[in-house]
Amino acid sequence: MNLKRLFSTLVAICALIVFFTWTYYPGIPTKAADDGVPNGYKCPGCSVILISIDTLRPDHLGSYGYGRDTSPFLDDLAERSMVFRKFYSPIPKTNPSHASMFTSKPPYLHGVRFNGQSLDEGETTLAEILGQQGYVTGGFASAAHLNMQSGFGQGFDTYDSGSIIKSGTYYTRYAGQTSSLASQWLESNRGERFFLFIHYFDPHAPYDPPKEHDIFQGASDSLLHRLAGALTYASPSANKSLDFLRTGLETARYDGEIHYVDAEIGGLLEQYGSLDDTVVIITSDHGEALGEHGYYFAHGDVLYEEQVRIPLIIYSRGVRYDSGKLSLNTQLMPTILDILDITDNYSMHPSLFAGESLTELVFESDRCTHPNASDNHCYPEMSNKGKLTAVRRGDWKYIHTPARDGEREELYDLVNDPGEELDESGQKEHAGRLDGLRSILAPLMPLIHDAEDEDVDVDEQTIEALRALGYVV
Template sequence: MSLARRLLLAAPLGFLAGWAAGALESALVTATSDLVFADPLLDSVEVAWRYAVVGAVLALLLSLAPRRLRPKRPAAVLGAVLGLIIFVSGTSWIHQHFYGGRPTVAAGPLIANGILAAAALALGFGLGAVRTSYAAALLLAAAGHSGVVVTAAQPSSSKAAAATAPAGTPNVLMIVIDTLRADHLGCYGYGQDTSPRLDALAAGGLRFAAAYAQATWTRPSVASLMTSLHPASHLTNDLHARVAPELQTLAETAHDRGLATVGFSANRNVSAVFGFDQGFDSFWTHASEDLNSILRFTTWERVLEIGRGFGLFRNQQPPSVAADVTDRVLAWADGHDGRPWFAYVQYIDPHGPYDPPADFLAEIGVEPLDREAVAKMDIHHGNKPWPFFQVEDADPALVARLVELYDAEIRYCDREVGRLLDGLRERGMLDNTYVVVTADHGEEFYEHKQFGHGQSAFEELSHVPLIITGPGVRSGVVDQRVELIDLYPTVATWIGAAVPERIQGRDLGDLIAGGRRPEPSEALITNIKGYELCAWVFGHEKLVRIELDGKVVWQLYDLAADPGEQHDLAADQPQRVEELKAELLRRRLDSARFRLERAARVEAGAIDSDLRNELQSLGYASDAEE
């Protein structure tokens, strides 16, 4: 058979094999996930199309292989491609779902992958030997799409407000600025002019000098803010997890009180697909879900990235900028019906890749980053936690440039937050309104030999800004330690709602009124994602426990003498570490006391290639997810 004929026969066979594999994986995702998708059937068709292109490319490559290596019959090409795709996809599923996405050579995944390889080869050779292999592949594809329709979770019907909010109920505007370090704001002592509008807000309100996030990456941190639960209780701890429908959220409490509830998020980690729309009358995410399906069928993300390089799979997600978020909120304000309201607004601009709008950079005289130089550095999130991993010999000049662009992103976002507040004030919507500004986590810039976030609990990641203004809120500074889980009961009290029993935060009302809490004030930070990191901050000390692959590391820092956490005292003070271990264990157990009674099952979900590509562009969803 001539080469041209082999290629003409192979391409459609590979296309069909890839389509069947994509449809089957789509069904697997919807069958094992509680995530809700806008149009699961259409999404599965898009996924199947992408896999079909991959299948066609693989079939062409097989046809170009030496005679002794390539399939002897056309049908065998279809079987070989299908088996290969299923093997690679299945390997990724095992890697991501059972081993946290971290590189590992443990016996478990090796054995599982071996079994999968044998099954995939058997399927491929079996299908390739069948005369009706074409029809069999079509039936597999049809079964996959049918499975999507049958097993896809249905959206819950929107719940009508149980009551009308009483006259005089205050409004609440909660602004979360993604990846914003407290120590890079002027009001927290930073020497650069990054935050004039936030500084002015803090000067007229109450600034919390020692606020802490409960996790150091977005999904679990915002879940803690919304549920007033520690990550060990809400279980929204990895890229496969969503906020469980059984959990009561702050938005649901506001909704039940009769407030209009609206959400605006520039980070797709905080979106309806991951359950963050619970309790909101409407929840806008920067990317249109009509254009970007919300399933994760991207175990071939590396291949798809190559395809994108040729323009086959262009990411339709436009760059997320603060101006778009502000415009959306103000557009909502123009049509608001006058009821008391709760609005959640999340900006993302300080998050990598530190790429403010070109006109803004020109305005402030800052040059864009050299992307080729940055690509040589390991800046993505998902590295093993410190001290199990570190980036070697980062260029100080390049680190300084990263910080310069990060600061520019803060300045740009600060301007847009100011425009949002001005716009609401002009519309009369800041009267009788509490404004809360905080962050989900900070960012590392090689202070501890890593970049990004999610892999440690050092102060540059866990210490976040918190500024509150509103009716009866005094101006000043609270120096006692508080946590983001404290915001839920605080807001509930403001709007006159009952505070749920199953929460772990404490109302900030006593501190806002000028009182004090018993010392030492403390905070707990937890990352659970393929490893467990738990940091307990109390008084002037921080005790950290990190467990990875059965190995436990303890760290101890004196934040008064060493605020930059450069000197681990665990080796020098083993007796002090032993004294504190039991206390940390007690707090770890207490933080998990509201774990759902579902055999500790995280609601594993999936996201599609567009969403994975977007998350990967932000540093998530790599081979070692953060």
């Protein structure tokens, strides 16, 4: 079946994040640049646990400044970790973002631009590299579109993405079930040098945390939710237009899902024991819209901060550091190899990597050192199917929608307007800045759009899974 037709209702997205300069996320205490570089972050020969929490916004974690106590374990871990405040997904979709995470390539290079597309066998993944280095490798995913057929299992000795009911919907499983499998695998490989990848589908919609974690909703949230239900019953066609009444309750449930996953991760790592010889990475594939910009309880359609900014917490020998450097998830793979002091693949085959190690950016240089970098910015590029593009340079962000969709430009000052509510693209005083951001995107657009119109076949089982999860109508 042709994927192009199936996904005609989805807006295809392409985003390019361009970084420069040393800036910090406002409101978060950070170590000053002249405080000295922390030593001892490298962990040669250590095991690695990479945890991806689907749909997780960093601004809903306590360690990123959130007011609710959604993440007590992760907050404690962050106190002993390297925390990246301006870390971005190349695209707010699960498969393409994870492909970038595993290959250090943007979507238009690795070719995965939709959920349901498979990662090419010719790509070199993190699991394959670590396997070649003698690591035992295991992966446990919680959604069917990250199954073996998706290509994400390549390089893993054990890979499990079994389909289990969640909330009456097949093809996903609860965090507790995934944790149990991962914990059993850890126990059976105790004493080995290992790489473990865990993907939690919570807090992806529908938000349905276990009762003991559904602790954040108030009486007014429930009242407005019931009102929306009554109005929908009276006028079914008004269902989506009443989402704003559900925002409080749905956000509380979303936070409850985070609380649930946090507890599962805490239990898993506490059962595992000492992290002296283990590197732990916590991140996400993308964020979630919770009413911002008219989008409710969804992702994948726009490139605003709530959908593309993601957390990154790296525990390595208890080294504590806060970074406000702009960074992208294509940098995660070389960062892990750098921490492990595995330099063979990067030095001998630099073309494998579109990103550079985040530790080099933070600890060893005042600017990008990758061959793609200039003196004041670097750009690991990325794309989906080429309708929207975005570039961030410093505190300014530019979003472009092409003419075929009604050409539109947006320009936001993320320091004074972090919610991206005031478009300044029409202000004369910003004409020079706008031209500069356009010029950064210009040489990349042919590469992005050359990859636009390919037809992709997807097997019926994957299509059914995507339909059950709401990705296909």
